[in-house]
Amino acid sequence: MPSQLPVKVADLWNNEKERDNLKLNSQFEEEAVQKILQIPLMQDTSSDKLCWRFTKNGECNSKSAYREFYKRDNQNLQQVDSQTLALIKATWKDKNIPPKVKVFAWRFLREALPSSLTLNQRISDIPAACCRCGTPESDLHLFFLCPFSRLTWMISGYHFDIDRFQASSRLSLIIAFTVNNGPSRINLSNLFIIMWQLWKARNGFKFQGTFKEPSQVSYLADALISSFSQISSQFALQDNEQSEAGTRRMDTIPNGIRCYLDAAWDNGQTGIGIFFFHNPQNHNAMFIQACSNKAHSALQAELLALQLSLETDMCLNFSGVTYLSDNTTIADTAKKKNFMDDPGHWSLRPFWTQITSSVPIDRI
Numbered sequence: 001m002p003s004q005l006p007v008k009v010a011d012l013w014n015n016e017k018e019r020d021n022l023k024l025n026s027q028f029e030e031e032a033v034q035k036i037l038q039i040p041l042m043q044d045t046s047s048d049k050l051c052w053r054f055t056k057n058g059e060c061n062s063k064s065a066y067r068e069f070y071k072r073d074n075q076n077l078q079q080v081d082s083q084t085l086a087l088i089k090a091t092w093k094d095k096n097i098p099p100k101v102k103v104f105a106w107r108f109l110r111e112a113l114p115s116s117l118t119l120n121q122r123i124s125d126i127p128a129a130c131c132r133c134g135t136p137e138s139d140l141h142l143f144f145l146c147p148f149s150r151l152t153w154m155i156s157g158y159h160f161d162i163d164r165f166q167a168s169s170r171l172s173l174i175i176a177f178t179v180n181n182g183p184s185r186i187n188l189s190n191l192f193i194i195m196w197q198l199w200k201a202r203n204g205f206k207f208q209g210t211f212k213e214p215s216q217v218s219y220l221a222d223a224l225i226s227s228f229s230q231i232s233s234q235f236a237l238q239d240n241e242q243s244e245a246g247t248r249r250m251d252t253i254p255n256g257i258r259c260y261l262d263a264a265w266d267n268g269q270t271g272i273g274i275f276f277f278h279n280p281q282n283h284n285a286m287f288i289q290a291c292s293n294k295a296h297s298a299l300q301a302e303l304l305a306l307q308l309s310l311e312t313d314m315c316l317n318f319s320g321v322t323y324l325s326d327n328t329t330i331a332d333t334a335k336k337k338n339f340m341d342d343p344g345h346w347s348l349r350p351f352w353t354q355i356t357s358s359v360p361i362d363r364i
């Protein structure tokens, strides 16, 4: 019964101010009883007093409280694994990372960003869902696995196999692996600047309802990467300039389904076409990866990616698709539509022949 539980040490005494073994044994397990019996009794009539054990006189003061919290914080810092610590140090030292991005990177590496899943784990009323796709928004999802983020990385020209990581992978492991082993050799400053722009775009969408295209996020990151390395002293002015530039660039892309396509080519062996349809109205997205051994150059691989996207578009009966490629040779040829006389490059001619035989020219 709760009313029988002792409230004070004196409740466990008998009338002779000695411990009442009967009470002790009825309230506690044997082990606890033995520990209680080891505590010396004070034969004293003064009343009980709550003591702060970090000062000599038992009084709590702000100086000693601060010292204790500081000690605990330092212990927590020491608990950070060596890989995370090394990354934090490398980030602080990197002269190509703007200070505000450094602070963001530090919060990310310490797993202290308020992503939806993190907040939900502390306050269950806060929804855990990603504001773009509805999947629980962990840091890994927000920055890498969300279709919006995948597309941003792809447009930025960085292909890394993020699916190799488990959901439980340490963030520092992912960053270190990506920087050291990523096929595109992305460096720490570019990686964190793109992630920072993804974070800003996510917050703008979630809290202000402003939607940025993945290509705008990529472009803003590019602008910051190049401008910060050139004029690091003026980085504070760049946000406004970037926003204007990003809007200008996107003005020319019509509404409707967009197909972003890209390809990687490795030493004549394999052409990989990756492309994506994205409808900004309802955020539907489709991500396709394919391999081919038909390409003998990076340029041919790019055209294979276009061919695959055109054929998929026909199969799925999409209409009014805008194709976005970072390859100007292919983009210019597609615009001119004079594929046989002006294929952009002689080696593309057989590929254009194949495309025009299977896809109506007005779809290209």
Ligand SMILES: [Zn+2]
Pocket (backbone or CB within 6 Å): 130, 131, 132, 133, 134, 135, 141, 145, 146, 147, 148
């Ligand atoms: Zn998502």
